[in-house]
Amino acid sequence: MQHYFSDQRLTTGQTIWLDDQIGHHLTRVLRATVGDQLQLVGNDQQVYLAEIHEISGQRVAVAVKQPLHIDAELPVDVTIVSGLSKKNKPEWIVQKATELGAVQVIFLPLSRSIAKWDQKSAKKVARLQEVAQSAAEQSHRNRIPKVGYLPSLRMLEKQPYDVKLIAYEEAAKAGEETRLVTALRHLTPGQSLVGLFGPEGGITEEEVADLTTNGYLPVGLGPRILRTETAPMYLLTAISVMTEMMGS
């Protein structure tokens, strides 16, 4: 079933007109007709069953039916911070991080970032926010991750998170299990976690030292060298496995 987001708070029984963008998708791409059902998420993250009530041109009105017990969100709020990388990697990182449950994806320039956003950042972020929305629709999320840009590492260090991790190849194992697993084991529902990932060239020792003094823990992501776009997927999946799949 199609899954869309509304910026309104929804209640059973109301009839509302959907955003033009959604209306266009339903009428022109999917050739939807009156009576078709879809999932609509309110601004309180509650998913409702909705039924197409009226179609006028590309505008679509739906009747909001009963709430659905769908919770596709990770128990912890995960922010992915990615050093500016080349080509279409940011699009890709946003799409996959959304599928895998991140609530925020922040891009920032690091020492070894070749790409520069500067004045383009607002336009880039707006484009990436669209990517996050369509990925959130496809993966049936309860919320659309927020995409952001920070001009410097200093500004990230000011932001509070319960658990702060840096993906760093050099990070050693801690006895029987890795630092990553040890850190994830102690997560409790509702906590916030940030994972920082370097650009293609990696993160510098100076940046790691700087972040460590600001409470960031360097963690390894296994014995294979992962590309800059693959590492965030690994972290998000590890969090899913340990908080959603392993029970408590």
Add this chain to the structure above:
Amino acid sequence: MQHYFSDQRLTTGQTIWLDDQIGHHLTRVLRATVGDQLQLVGNDQQVYLAEIHEISGQRVAVAVKQPLHIDAELPVDVTIVSGLSKKNKPEWIVQKATELGAVQVIFLPLSRSIAKWDQKSAKKVARLQEVAQSAAEQSHRNRIPKVGYLPSLRMLEKQPYDVKLIAYEEAAKAGEETRLVTALRHLTPGQSLVGLFGPEGGITEEEVADLTTNGYLPVGLGPRILRTETAPMYLLTAISVMTEMMGS
């Protein structure tokens, strides 16, 4: 350090000429010079330190130095089977599955596959094998995953694996932990595992029923709907977390 594969068995002290492709990469792309060091993996998966001994045009000879204690392989042999998907998704699946430790990636047509390979399959597989090789070099694997094509599900079902999984959204939780985690908990080093993933349209109930009678276990990969190219990455990461990161 650069990481390459040799089809020979290597021994400390020998001097060998590298494949022309590697020689070209070293001389033309990286502008390597005599004395530069690299990692060279022998056909027994042993990694050696090697040093450029001679360069003649684009040909490069290296002196094989001491063996390096590098093991970047998962403790279990994981085969990813992917229903034929569209566009460049197969390239992408092979690249990421290689980074994440698969030893084999097999493509096959399933009921809902739109893409058809047929006569093109040999050419496709050859191209994808190159993708696997460069990804194995980049991620510093000990072996290059094998890419294959099977014309039918029936032929896959004949192949023996210790653990057989199907990624299936409908798969339910088993009490405190999911079926996926339960299956992975029982893995022992050296075992073989196959994970089957549907194409964009998903796998059909008939295919699931057919596979189940052949010993395949349907498992869920968390509450979010993952794209056909994302699901194999989730499985491989879950295996890495549970077999490499959590100790025993």
